[in-house]
Amino acid sequence: MDALLLSRIQFGFVVSFHILFPAFTIGLASWLAFCEWRWLRTRESIWRDIYFFWLRIFALSFGMGVVSGIVMSFQFGTNWSELSARAGNIMGPVMSYEVLTAFFMEATFLGVMLFGAKRVSEKMHFLATCMVAFGTLLSTFWIISANSWMHTPAGYTITPEGVFEPANWWQIVFNPSFPVRLAHMVLAAYITTCLVVAGVSARYLLRGVHVEAAKKMLRWAVLFAAIAVPVQIAVGDLAGLDVGKYQPTKLAAIEGHWEPALEGEGLPLVVFGWPNMAEERNEYEIAIPRLGSLILTHSWDGDIEPLTAVPPEDRPPVAPVFFAFRIMVGLGFAMLFVAALSAWALKRGRLFETRWLLHGWRLLTFAGFIALLCGWYTTEIGRQPWVVYGLVRTAEAVSPTVEAGSVLASLITFFVVYAIIFGAGIWYITRQVKKGPLPHDPGPDAEHGERRPKRPLSTVDDFDDEEIREAR
Missing domain, CATH: 1.20.1630 (Formate dehydrogenase/DMSO reductase fold)
Structure with missing residues (x-):
């Protein structure tokens, strides 16, 4: 300390x-x-x-x-x-x-x-x-x-x-x-x-x-x-492309991406895992093949720079970035789900009587604050060990x-x-x-x-x- x-x-x-x-x-x-x-x-x-x-x-x-x-x-x-x-x-x-x-x-x-x-x-x-x-x-x-x-x-x-x-x-x-x-x-x-x-x-x-x-x-x-x-969600996708272009190590930490993808196999999307920085891999990993390439590079076989491309002292703490990002994205899709169903119910004149939708909005009352903090943690912790990226530690x-x-x-x-x-x-x-x-x-x-x-x-x-x- x-x-x-x-x-x-x-x-x-x-x-x-x-x-x-x-x-x-x-x-x-x-x-x-x-x-x-x-x-x-x-x-x-x-x-x-x-x-x-x-x-x-x-x-x-x-x-x-x-x-x-x-x-x-x-x-x-x-x-x-x-x-x-x-x-x-x-x-x-x-x-x-x-x-x-x-x-x-x-x-x-x-x-x-x-x-x-x-x-x-x-x-x-x-x-x-x-x-x-x-x-x-x-x-x-x-x-x-x-x-x-x-x-x-x-x-x-x-x-x-x-x-x-x-x-x-x-x-x-x-x-x-x-x-x-x-x-x-x-x-x-x-x-x-x-x-x-x-x-x-x-x-x-x-x-x-x-x-x-x-x-x-x-x-x-x-x-x-x-x-x-x-x-x-669309703007967040653009932000992810910018991160991959200007801060590739941060993007690798977000995705828990340790090694280059094998040629022709594309990059999997790690849905869940437990980043192990000491052994440079993810424990209990659940991944969807090729989906990572499609989301991160907008191509079927695209790859991003892995964490092992830089020395360990130049890598951010992976676990906080990895989990904060997934909480933010998960809450974002929960908002999308409730908003879409509520808009449909509103169009049909049933929104105010549909109690389960009302409970959904009540549960999401503070979801924006949580997603905001998780996004900020992803951004700032992912920048480490730099305070001015690439120039001042x-x-x-x-x-x-x-x-x-x-x-x-x-x-x-x-x-x-x-x-x-x-x-x-x-x-x-x-x-x-x-x-x-x-x-x-x-x-x-x-x-x-x-x-x-x-x-x-x-x-x-x-x-x-x-x-x-x-x-x-």
């Missing part, structure tokens, strides 16, 4: 928390924009109730994402100072663009979005919601650009001291893996939010509460999932003066503080979900009467299920 390992554990712990909240708010911001658009177009009060219900959840999720992001950024100076010293000339400006172009815009319009329901016109409030949604996407653009550059570095020169200098900002920002990874991440965020909306809606229908709101939310969630999930990036005891103390502190803060936040979100989208009083018009801001984080009054049904 040296400083390097502890620093990796600490960063992995912090980023695992952080990625969940921004991903959720990326999708939730666009969902809020859609809900407010429906309210303005149809004037159905139920859409306004749905909007303010999810707005309370968005506000807290956004705040927790900001807090966890600040903590994560500090570690570049405390635990990874060598990475900052060597790659800071490139990563620093790209990440600062995210603050200057996205975060400031989000923060500005977020105030109008949260507190301006009675103080600005409806069109202005809708514009603020749309700008927050756009800001989340712009923030994703810059963060994925910076991360993708570490995977496929481009547009740089290296000084004799080993410091990266920018040579072409266009190549830096739009590095080879960036476009596909951006699309993959945005779709993952949208699908994650879609599953939460669908799962909450299904829970309400199964309980017989908030039925009107639940039907509207579930209908649109099913329609979106039926389109987005197949598109995400992770062991070279850690701060040379940081001590293992200091990192361990801060890691324990993070565990405790995160358990308290994020535990309270998740408790509040759970409480709001339990209450559901109760009727919202729009209050005085912005043009007349009192101009007092709403309190989006105020707790709703306690209602039992009977009172909720009567309100509906």
Whole structure:
């Protein structure tokens, strides 16, 4: 348990928390924009109730994402100072663009979005919601650009001291893996939010509460999932081709591919196995002949570079990458299965009465978060032992003066503080979900009467299920 390992554990712990909240708010911001658009177009009060219900959840999720992001950024100076010293000339400006172009815009319009329901016109409030949604996407653009550059570095020169200098900002920002990874991440965020909306809606229908709101939310969630999930699978295939081109060792770890395929036999698809790095083979392997070639190379006899093509010290930990990828793919096909059947049931007018489908959506409520983390682990662990792929090893990036005891103390502190803060936040979100989208009083018009801001984080009054049904 040296400083390097502890620093990796600490960063992995912090980023695992952080990625969940921004991903959720990326999708939730666009969902809020859609809900407010429906309210303005149809004037159905139920859409306004749905909007303010999810707005309370968005506000807290956004705040927790900001807090966890600040903590994560500090570690570049405390635990990874060598990475900052060597790659800071490139990563620093790209990440600062995210603050200057996205975060400031989000923060500005977020105030109008949260507190301006009675103080600005409806069109202005809708514009603020749309700008927050756009800001989340712009923030994703810059963060994925910076991360993708570490995977496929481009547009740089290296000084004799080993410091990266920018040579072409266009190549830096739009590095080879960036476009596909951006699309993959945005779709993952949208699908994650879609599953939460669908799962909450299904829970309400199964309980017989908030039925009107639940039907509207579930209908649109099913329609979106039926389109987005197949598109995400196609984008994931493109991402796999990019990995095979630019990071072949990672792809070999994902597939548990140790030796070159025999000529004419093609590459099997390893459905299950237990990677044994010491003996360079898979235990208990179950594989489908030639299917690996078809999926990974789009040819019947294609092959990829095996793990044994590089020295053991240049290989990532195979087991975490191998299993994380399969969990992600398995959940993806479960989403596809439920979404397709639900779309068919919706077309036939049977979705809301088909309880086993409702239970399926309820079980998938948090599947997006799990798939998101598994995809992130596949990407980041599969990059090892490199922090800037092929150029800077992770062991070279850690701060040379940081001590293992200091990192361990801060890691324990993070565990405790995160358990308290994020535990309270998740408790509040759970409480709001339990209450559901109760009727919202729009209050005085912005043009007349009192101009007092709403309190989006105020707790709703306690209602039992009977009172909720009567309100509906």
